[in-house]
Amino acid sequence: MRNHHSSAYDDIIAGAGPVGLFLACELRLFGLSVLVLERARDSSSPLKRLPFGMRGLSIPTVEALHRRGLLDEVVAETDASGAARQAEAGAHWMQQARRAAGHFAGIPFYHDDIDASSWPFRLPGPADAPMAVALDVFESVLARRASAMGAEILRGVGVDGYLATDDEVTVHAGGEAFRSSWLVGCDGGRSAVRKAGGFAFAGTDPEFTGYTVDATLAEPHALQPGRHYTPTGMYTYARPGVIAMVEFDGGACHRHQPLTRERIQDVLRRVSGMDAALTDLKLATTWTDRACQATAYRRGRVLLAGDAAHIHSPLGGQGLNLGIADAINLGWKLAATLGGTAPAGLLDSYHAERHPAGARVLDWSRAQVALMRPTPSTRALAAVIHDLVGTVDGASYFAERVWGVSLRYDLAGRHPLTGRSMPDFEFADGTKAGCLLRNGRGLLLDFDADAPLSTAIRPWRGRVDYVATKAKNSLGLRAVLVRPDGVVAWASETAPDAKEIAAPLAQWFGQAQEPNDHP
Structure with a gap:
């Protein structure tokens, strides 16, 4: 029996599915030592291959891949697998003259009914639409990236239990002991980490x-x-x-x-x-259609993400996207906590932001089940929803929800863009703003090249990149502060005040360092 007590990890992730692998990539981006434990010996499964393995990626997931430099590879391998072609040919609502954009409880909505102008903070770019993938292809791309970045992945080794103290977590798996500063359960709906940690898992029983x-x-x-x-x-x-x-x-x-x-x-x-x-x-x-959610996503040094934190029916394909959003939200916050730069409460904001998002998706799933019940009253209600979905406002609303465009965190800030995904601004040289997030740092975009902002950001250099540039379409904004996960932390349409930017910088990136600490 090997003993890993002499070689502790910064983080252990239980589960080598897409959520665990994406989180491993995030943590390695910040230089953390990561061990991924996966109970299954073989990652392949017929349930992950087409047609059963077909998954839809929402816009926030596609944006996450774009911002971390993974999108081109996923698209290339998806095209080679034929997933996109099969999605077009296989879905029954695609056998129509109009191009369907998704569905709610089987009721389709169509691209030509959607009014994207109702989403004022969207810009065209490589990540502006959902896409279909095969689960085995998606996992393969993420596993290669995680391994290439230095994450250690052990297959055939599932978590049997753990002991968490105030300082570390000792994980027992496959007859071995692994020490880590943190443990994240990404091990699915029957999560061993969630059960061993005594996390409450509350929700509704299945109807079908x-x-x-x-x-x-x-x-x-x-x-x-x-x-x-x-x-x-x-x-x-x-x-x-x-x-x-x-x-x-x-x-x-x-x-x-x-x-x-x-x-x-x-x-x-x-x-x-x-x-x-x-x-x-x-x-x-x-x-x-059982729908349950952990009442807390964190207990001490143990956290949950993906299906370990929330389960619901696969109707509408929201589960994978919900988990990837968990991972990109958690990764930089856990890294800052381990690195000692996190402001007070940063890690707790993971639950504060993601738990409401999960609850919203669970209710979305329950609503679809309600429209599928085999009763005359349900069929009558479904007919009403069908008529609503057929309107421009209805189709735009359902697309906004299904595609993930409506995601917004309740952050302090006067501008309505605060808490939303950063628009993928295009600069004069053709560069896209999303590509500037690949290093995992925050981003301050200054469209006026304002000297006071350049000075104000200096104490946070190393944690936030300052970019003074002109955008082809700045959406009327003068400056935008973006978190490492691509969420807008602050935005201004007027000449920004250097003092005004200090508060959100401290809130998300910790205390300022003395100017003489920087070259």
Whole structure:
């Protein structure tokens, strides 16, 4: 039995899924020593490959990849995998003349109905639209980047328990002991870290069991392609044999019965009302709409992110995006805490910002379930929502929510851009502002090249980069202060006061250093 007590880590991450791997990249960006422990020996799984592994990335996730220099690689590998083409061809609402932009409980909204001018702080750029990826491709890109940056990834070693003190965490995994300053549970909905730490996990019980299957039908034309609501639930069918079903049984069949061909055939017949016969079952999985959230994302030196912190139905594909947003929010705050530069309360702002965001997504998921119940009143309500989604205001609202454009943290500041994602300003030389965040530091954009701002930022140099430049479209702004995660901490449309910028600098980047500490 090896003993790691002589070689402690700055942080241990439980879980090598996309959230854990992205967080590992974030922490390595700041030079922290990182160990990732993953219970599964093999990262590959048929559930991660197409078509089951199809995932939609929201605009905040695409922005995070762009800001860390990962987007081009993800796009290239996604194009090679055919995920984008399959997303276009496979979704039943894509078999229409109009181009769908997403859906709510299966009710589509369309690109030509969306009024993007209702989002005043968006600018065109490489990260201005959602995209489809295959989960295995996405994980592969993140794992390569994390390893290349120096993160240590151990597979086949899951967390069995841990002992946390005021100074460190000793993690027991695979018969070994690993010491770390911090532990972050990114180990999924059945998180061992969350359970071992006694985190309260509160929410609502499931109403249905969902099934996703790849099967061979004796008669492929026995089912009509598309989404269908029935007296017992709902099913979608994409030829030749990919079927998703929802049966409102209170989640009774999730993980409690073997997924045999006979069982899946019985469920399909009950839900569809058709005498459909399966000759072969290639792959099947179940899921539910259980929606729960940790009441606290931090207990001492242990934190939660991704599905370890919140679970909900996969309707609308919000889970992966919620987790990546957790990771980019947490990474720089944990790094500043370890580096001794964090202002008071910085790490606690992780829960303060991300918990409400998670709760909002859980309610969004619950609302979709409410529109899927097999009752006459629900179908009547769904018809009303369908009409609303068909309006410009309705489509714009649903796109704003589904695409993640509405994300805004409740930060102190008078300007309405405060707390939102930084617009991807384009400068005179063609450079995009998002590329300036790849080093993990904050950013002060000064569109007036104001000398007082240059002087004011000097005590925070090393933590915040000062860029005096002209933007092709500054949206009427004179100066913008951006956190390392791309969130606007302060913005001004008037000539900025050097004293005014000092407060948000201290709030997010710690106390100023003496000017003579800088070259």
